[in-house]
Amino acid sequence: MSVGVAAAVPSAGAWRARVRRGRRTHHERSLGDALTDLYMLLWMAVVYGGALVASIHRHLQEPSRFLGATAERYWIGVAVLLAAAGLAWRGLRAVGPLLATAAEQAWGVSTPIDRRAWLLPRFTWIALASGLATALLAFAVAVLGLHSPTLGWVALGGGVWGVTGVAASVVAQGVGERRGWPRLPGAVLLGLGGLTAAVVVTSHYTGGELPRPMLPPGRALLGVGIVAAVASVVLAFRALPQLDLVSLGSGAQLAAAAATATIGMDPSVLSGVLEVRRWRRVGKVRSRPFRSIFPGRISVLLQAELRRQVRRPGALGAWAALGLVQYAVAIVAPAAAGVVHVVIAYLATNRLTGGLRTLSRSPGLRRALGGDESRVRLTHLVVPTLGLAAWWVMTWPAAGAHVPFADLLMTLCVVAAAYRAATKPPMSYGGAVMETPLGLFPIELVVQLARGPDLLAVAILIHAVAIH
Amino acid sequence: MDALTVRGLLRKFGSHVVLDHVDLTVPVGKIAVVLGPNGAGKTTLLRCVVGADRPDGGEVLLEGRPLDETDPSIRAALASALDDIDFFPDLSVVEHLELLAFAHGGDADGVAEVVAELGLDPARDQLPATLSSGQRRRLALASCFVRPRKLLVLDEPEQRLDVRGREWLAAQLLRERKAGTAVLMASHDPELIEKVADLRIEIGT
Numbered sequence: 001m002s003v004g005v006a007a008a009v010p011s012a013g014a015w016r017a018r019v020r021r022g023r024r025t026h027h028e029r030s031l032g033d034a035l036t037d038l039y040m041l042l043w044m045a046v047v048y049g050g051a052l053v054a055s056i057h058r059h060l061q062e063p064s065r066f067l068g069a070t071a072e073r074y075w076i077g078v079a080v081l082l083a084a085a086g087l088a089w090r091g092l093r094a095v096g097p098l099l100a101t102a103a104e105q106a107w108g109v110s111t112p113i114d115r116r117a118w119l120l121p122r123f124t125w126i127a128l129a130s131g132l133a134t135a136l137l138a139f140a141v142a143v144l145g146l147h148s149p150t151l152g153w154v155a156l157g158g159g160v161w162g163v164t165g166v167a168a169s170v171v172a173q174g175v176g177e178r179r180g181w182p183r184l185p186g187a188v189l190l191g192l193g194g195l196t197a198a199v200v201v202t203s204h205y206t207g208g209e210l211p212r213p214m215l216p217p218g219r220a221l222l223g224v225g226i227v228a229a230v231a232s233v234v235l236a237f238r239a240l241p242q243l244d245l246v247s248l249g250s251g252a253q254l255a256a257a258a259a260t261a262t263i264g265m266d267p268s269v270l271s272g273v274l275e276v277r278r279w280r281r282v283g284k285v286r287s288r289p290f291r292s293i294f295p296g297r298i299s300v301l302l303q304a305e306l307r308r309q310v311r312r313p314g315a316l317g318a319w320a321a322l323g324l325v326q327y328a329v330a331i332v333a334p335a336a337a338g339v340v341h342v343v344i345a346y347l348a349t350n351r352l353t354g355g356l357r358t359l360s361r362s363p364g365l366r367r368a369l370g371g372d373e374s375r376v377r378l379t380h381l382v383v384p385t386l387g388l389a390a391w392w393v394m395t396w397p398a399a400g401a402h403v404p405f406a407d408l409l410m411t412l413c414v415v416a417a418a419y420r421a422a423t424k425p426p427m428s429y430g431g432a433v434m435e436t437p438l439g440l441f442p443i444e445l446v447v448q449l450a451r452g453p454d455l456l457a458v459a460i461l462i463h464a465v466a467i468h
Numbered sequence: 469m470d471a472l473t474v475r476g477l478l479r480k481f482g483s484h485v486v487l488d489h490v491d492l493t494v495p496v497g498k499i500a501v502v503l504g505p506n507g508a509g510k511t512t513l514l515r516c517v518v519g520a521d522r523p524d525g526g527e528v529l530l531e532g533r534p535l536d537e538t539d540p541s542i543r544a545a546l547a548s549a550l551d552d553i554d555f556f557p558d559l560s561v562v563e564h565l566e567l568l569a570f571a572h573g574g575d576a577d578g579v580a581e582v583v584a585e586l587g588l589d590p591a592r593d594q595l596p597a598t599l600s601s602g603q604r605r606r607l608a609l610a611s612c613f614v615r616p617r618k619l620l621v622l623d624e625p626e627q628r629l630d631v632r633g634r635e636w637l638a639a640q641l642l643r644e645r646k647a648g649t650a651v652l653m654a655s656h657d658p659e660l661i662e663k664v665a666d667l668r669i670e671i672g673t
Contacts, residue, residue: 006480008573009540009544009571009572009573010570010571010573015567015570015571018567018570019556019559019567020564022556022558022559022560022567023556023558023559026558026559026560026595027558101554102553102554103555103556103557105554106553106555106608106611107555107556107564107567107568107571107611108567108571110537110543110548110572111543111544111568111615112540112543112544112571112572112573113540113571114539114540115540139648176522199513241538242538243538244519244522244538244552245519245520245537246519246520246521246522249520280481280482281481282482283480283481283483283484284481284482284483284484339573366490430654458489
């Protein structure tokens, strides 16, 4: 068996051109199709983004007895921006930001083709897209009144900071896990966001007064941003050849799962990948024997459930952080606090239903556990129920108007909603479709998606009836 | 001369140690088979060698140089077929192999021969979604033989191959040895190991 060997390895561009040629022979997608998709995306961004900005602007500016103090609302906005930046950094780090699909790794990235040339176009596009998105965000923030006199400068400043964020995350990707600093920006931004929200909440409930926040001048923001962007882009360019298969591949797996989850409207695909990663990081735990506190196996199942919760500190942290979110909402929009309280209670309870979700997704596990399946499932609902009760009491002062009997009914609805969501069977994409004047309506798909939120809607209805 | 040297390789998942300071060498033109029970870390060892996983300690050398996957000359010398290979859904079997030969600076001259030897001729124009698991395995193996190589790393290459495929695999590995390629592979097939192994490396025992 012999293989002809030529002298030169092709360029990344030549490899890509060859793949494109090969693919074109098997399916067709015209320029018109691509432009139509682009038009739809832009149309949705402009219409919905514009509506969102206009509605937030109206909300922030309008002095109303239904809303909290203006300065506090702006400070909560700052906390949200900081937390969003922290989450964006974590998101970028989780997917790469540069990645190569498993097929690209096997048939392209693992060959001697120059890696910088391979990755440079992707880096350029991601940096430009990020710059555009943050420029729009900064523009929106300026329009919302934080810095309206210098709209253009603020937008440009936002753009260069977006480019800086992506370039810095590429540098972090090159560093990998060897050093700890790549984790810092995300942790610091999230911590600052949480701290800001906590200060506002504390100040509000202790009768303190906060001054309205001021952003740094637009030109200064832009000047410092340009220096940071140039430095980080240069460092990222130098880091490109050092990005190894591990860093390019792990993000691809997550991105593929996220895409599948989005297209299939089934977040369990993504959460499954995240779970595996989380437990691989943990690796090993201290195994201890279970004690039979009272006859039967329920006490053992409960102990196992408690251990699982303790081993998921992130879920417990999110459960607690959602309490702070409720207090922040009560300050920003006190009139909506009651309804939002029900929704956030549902989200907090969902954080504690990991055991129930695992059990429901695995027929093998249920068979192995044996016995009455309903009892096993209900046993796994004990911890989420107690968690909801504690959360409800903890956030009671920020939940708006109360009617005790309605509160009891609402918590029961929230627990039932969390149970229904956690025991949702795998998505099925067949089923009945109804023809309506507006087009086809996939009844079964909507029923599946509504499993859980449907009972949440009942809880909101109970709240609405009770307070009127 | 040693083609591959692994010294003190350490890999942990959290506090769980999978590879505990593994040492091994594979001389040029020799076939080394990694042996061990399930969970011993055979696949993890191979992944660390090819750069698909990052070890927590130790070093991997190819002909005395650090085996750094980001170095194009290392990528030119190292061929591997692990279990994580994937395919472009819209490229045919033969297009995949020609693409890889092209990416290594070669041409399509040897591709037809590899396709024929691996029994992929009837499937040469098929898209990956239509291939059986055995055919996909053969395509993954074929990807190693349409390109130049000094070190070949295979993870249980006999998996999903029929009897004829296993016979071909043994013969091909012996040809690799004759051509001076160093081979590091994990296998659970005693017959294949008996036929081809020059070195047996036990881990996790």
